[in-house]
Amino acid sequence: MDNQNKLLNEVAERDYRFGFVTDIETDVIPKGLSEEVVRIISAKKEEPEFMLEFRLKAYRKWLTMKMPDWAQLKIPEIDYQEIIYYAAPRQQPKYESLDQVDPELLSTFAKLGIPLEEQKMLAGVAVDAVMDSVSVKTTFKENLAELGIIFCSFSEAVKHHPDLVQKYLGMVVPPNDNFFAALNCAVFSDGSFVYIPKGVRCPMELSTYFRINAKNTGQFERTLIIADNDSYVSYLEGCTAPMRDENQLHAAVVEIIALDRAEVKYSTVQNWYPGNKEGIGGIYNFVTKRGLCKGESSKIYWNQVETGSAITWKYPSCILAGDNSVAEFNSVALTNNYQQADTGTKMIHLGKNTKSTIVSKGISAGHSSNSYRGLVRVAAKAENSRNYSQCDSLLLGENCGAHTFPYIEVGNQNSVVEHEATTSKIGEDQIFYCNQRGISTQDAIGMIVNGYAREVINKLPMEFAVEAQKLLQISLEGSVG
Amino acid sequence: MLIIKDLHASVEGKEILRGINLTINAGEVHAIMGPNGSGKSTLANVLAGNTNYEVTKGEVTFNGKDLLSMTADVRAKEGLFLSFQYPVEIPGVSMINFLKTAVNESRKYHQLKELSAGDFLKVMREKKEMVQIDSQLTNRSVNEGFSGGEKKKNEIFQMAMLEPKLAILDETDSGLDIDALRIVANGVNLLKRAENATIVVTHYQRLLDYIVPDFVHVLYKGQIVKSAGKELVLELEEKGYDWIKKELGE
Numbered sequence: 001m002d003n004q005n006k007l008l009n010e011v012a013e014r015d016y017r018f019g020f021v022t023d024i025e026t027d028v029i030p031k032g033l034s035e036e037v038v039r040i041i042s043a044k045k046e047e048p049e050f051m052l053e054f055r056l057k058a059y060r061k062w063l064t065m066k067m068p069d070w071a072q073l074k075i076p077e078i079d080y081q082e083i084i085y086y087a088a089p090r091q092q093p094k095y096e097s098l099d100q101v102d103p104e105l106l107s108t109f110a111k112l113g114i115p116l117e118e119q120k121m122l123a124g125v126a127v128d129a130v131m132d133s134v135s136v137k138t139t140f141k142e143n144l145a146e147l148g149i150i151f152c153s154f155s156e157a158v159k160h161h162p163d164l165v166q167k168y169l170g171m172v173v174p175p176n177d178n179f180f181a182a183l184n185c186a187v188f189s190d191g192s193f194v195y196i197p198k199g200v201r202c203p204m205e206l207s208t209y210f211r212i213n214a215k216n217t218g219q220f221e222r223t224l225i226i227a228d229n230d231s232y233v234s235y236l237e238g239c240t241a242p243m244r245d246e247n248q249l250h251a252a253v254v255e256i257i258a259l260d261r262a263e264v265k266y267s268t269v270q271n272w273y274p275g276n277k278e279g280i281g282g283i284y285n286f287v288t289k290r291g292l293c294k295g296e297s298s299k300i301y302w303n304q305v306e307t308g309s310a311i312t313w314k315y316p317s318c319i320l321a322g323d324n325s326v327a328e329f330n331s332v333a334l335t336n337n338y339q340q341a342d343t344g345t346k347m348i349h350l351g352k353n354t355k356s357t358i359v360s361k362g363i364s365a366g367h368s369s370n371s372y373r374g375l376v377r378v379a380a381k382a383e384n385s386r387n388y389s390q391c392d393s394l395l396l397g398e399n400c401g402a403h404t405f406p407y408i409e410v411g412n413q414n415s416v417v418e419h420e421a422t423t424s425k426i427g428e429d430q431i432f433y434c435n436q437r438g439i440s441t442q443d444a445i446g447m448i449v450n451g452y453a454r455e456v457i458n459k460l461p462m463e464f465a466v467e468a469q470k471l472l473q474i475s476l477e478g479s480v481g
Numbered sequence: 482m483l484i485i486k487d488l489h490a491s492v493e494g495k496e497i498l499r500g501i502n503l504t505i506n507a508g509e510v511h512a513i514m515g516p517n518g519s520g521k522s523t524l525a526n527v528l529a530g531n532t533n534y535e536v537t538k539g540e541v542t543f544n545g546k547d548l549l550s551m552t553a554d555v556r557a558k559e560g561l562f563l564s565f566q567y568p569v570e571i572p573g574v575s576m577i578n579f580l581k582t583a584v585n586e587s588r589k590y591h592q593l594k595e596l597s598a599g600d601f602l603k604v605m606r607e608k609k610e611m612v613q614i615d616s617q618l619t620n621r622s623v624n625e626g627f628s629g630g631e632k633k634k635n636e637i638f639q640m641a642m643l644e645p646k647l648a649i650l651d652e653t654d655s656g657l658d659i660d661a662l663r664i665v666a667n668g669v670n671l672l673k674r675a676e677n678a679t680i681v682v683t684h685y686q687r688l689l690d691y692i693v694p695d696f697v698h699v700l701y702k703g704q705i706v707k708s709a710g711k712e713l714v715l716e717l718e719e720k721g722y723d724w725i726k727k728e729l730g731e
Contacts, residue, residue, distance in 0.1 A: 427569070430571055432553060432569075433569040433571070433623075435530070436530075436553055436556075436562075436563050437557055437579070437580075437583035437639065437643065438554050438557035438558045438583050438586045438590070439554060439582055439583055439586055440552075440586070443582065443586070447578075447579070448571055448574065450573070451571055451574035451622065452572065452573055453573070454574075455573070
């Protein structure tokens with residue numbers, strides 16, 4: 001062991017509350033994961049005791065767990081000791097100017113119509129000017145504060161609202177839930193926190209976008225959303241621009257709690273770097289997202305458009321615990337080249353008269369593999385519950401694959417579960433029809449795919465929907481010759 | 482406008498067109514008739530650039546340009562329109578969005594300004610009245626759940642929107658009742674201009690009662706075996722295609 005590691009171990013074993021932070025502020029944490037590293041992360045973030053315990057419990061559990069191997073995915077071996085678990089608060093800009101950035105990436109930005117300053121930020125170029133959104137952000141925060149809405153980074157929430165965090169953190173995704181969730185619980189660096197007070201309708205779409213400008217959240221992100229009785233919030237995550245990241249492994253956790261009659265809409269557009277055309281590089285996206293309809297007549301909606309990442313392992317789920325609660329999962333997952341996705345949802349009906357809907361649209365092109373995996377479980381006491389699932393797959397070309405793995409468990413006689421699945425190919429006749437009206441093949445494919453996904457895209461907030469449409473089209477460029 | 486010289490084409494290795502020669506001038510209406518399997522639809526598809534058909538020989542000039550070297554979408558933007566025998570359904574794509582894209586792609590190609598949503602809707606309203614298409618159809622997905630007659634009317638409506646130089650109507654009369662037939666034919670006649678031309682591909686003479694051709698060609702076994710004026714329609718009606726076969730010594 002080198003001297004630096006020794007020193008760090010010594011430091012880590014000291015009590016973190018005593019003037020420890022200033023000691024390590026400029027230090028670099030070595031790669032690899034150990035109990036010390038977990039303690040350092042917690043200490044660096046000046047966390048209260050309960051957070052450290054939460055992390056340590058998760059870490060100890062993680063040590064006993066194995067990476068899941070049941071998904072329809074080929075995952076290269078990941079050496080967890082090769083990863084640096086504490087992302088420096090501020091990443092150094094990678095480039096001096098946009099001229100140094102991959103021109104292909106820039107042309108995609110241009111197609112998406114992303115403002116120049118934002119392009120710089122996304123590509124990792126030093127941003128010199130003060131961005132307009134800073135002032136926007138301030139007014140935005142003031143408006144929310146007046147209503148009692150808390151919308152801040154996870155670290156701020158731990159500092160300023162520890163009671164809320166302690167009460168709800170891990171309520172939906174406990175530290176021992178699964179391998180990646182346990183890892184996230186142990187080492188997560190930051191994320192978002194939302195609390196909507198009783199009876200408040202959040203007047204605007206909450207978007208992490210406002211926050212990303214201020215802070216890089218790193219590869220282990222944690223989101224916690226709490227909607228108190230009779231409240232409403234629509235939350236947007238992600239970005240249509242292709243996000244580059246040096247960290248290949250991403251293991252985020254999102255928890256949503258909806259109390260009595262509360263309604264939460266969570267929309268995602270995910271476009272992490274998918275790797276190149278030969279399947280080299282790209283992000284591994286192993287995400288645990290789950291919502292708890294805790295209160296009666298509460299509602300949670302997951303809407304997602306996924307086009308990025310080399311490997312996606314993701315099942316935004318809902319536990320319908322409150323009587324008369326409602327959950328929806330609306331998803332478009334597009335894979336191209338050598339991307340792999342194993343994604344779907346779980347709907348766990350516990351309360352009476354609960355209702356869930358699943359609409360999953362898979363689109364596979366190139367040599368990609370796209371699987372839907374969904375569980376619908378109706379517990380014995382969840383009387384008169386209903387589920388409707390529709391899982392469609394669209395194939396472009398001969399070398400891609402689509403799979404559907406539905407699991408259905410119904411524990412009583414008076415609930416109804418319906419499942420429909422279709423697989424189709426983009427017809428040459430459809431493309432020719434478009435061509436004959438003067439629409440190029442590339443535009444025709446974009447149009448046909450968007451038509452196929454329209455049901456889901458229509459569920460997205462307006463500005464997101466427009467971007468998502470462009471994104472689907474761009475993601476398929478070059479997929480059909 | 483259109484000059485076809487010794488055109489040969491095949492599908493899956495089987496030769497269907499065996500040396501077509503045809504010249505069409507602006508302002509003319511040509512009818513291409515013939516028994517089933519004579520190559521009528523193949524000719525329409527080859528001209529429109531359907532890649533399922535392979536051109537093995539010959540040349541086609543469209544307004545002085547080499548048509549065969551253009552992709553299907555460029556041919557469309559150059560002003561060639563095919564009214565499909567079996568219009569294709571595209572679920573989830575609204576007719577409005579589809580047509581707006583088509584119209585604006587063509588305008589861009591000709592370096593014209595794209596139509597704004599308002600202008601586009603205005604033009605659409607005019608053309609809808611012209612071809613008497615039900616307003617509701619344009620709010621639905623492209624051809625999805627349309628009846629046979631609605632699909633054909635929709636083809637003529639698209640033709641009205643795109644204002645082609647050369648329109649090829651492939652068996653537009655098939656599956657139409659007499660009222661729909663009259664509406665469709667009426668639409669085609671209203672769109673007739675001195676500077677554009679129409680090719681009516683049909684198996685029956687019925688449609689030609691409404692769209693009166695200047696020239697009639699009989700296609701048989703991949704070749705044009707007889708060309709004449711509109712009187713040929715009546716002769717065919719009377720004697721049937723067997724008469725042609727006899728004349729050819731079969």
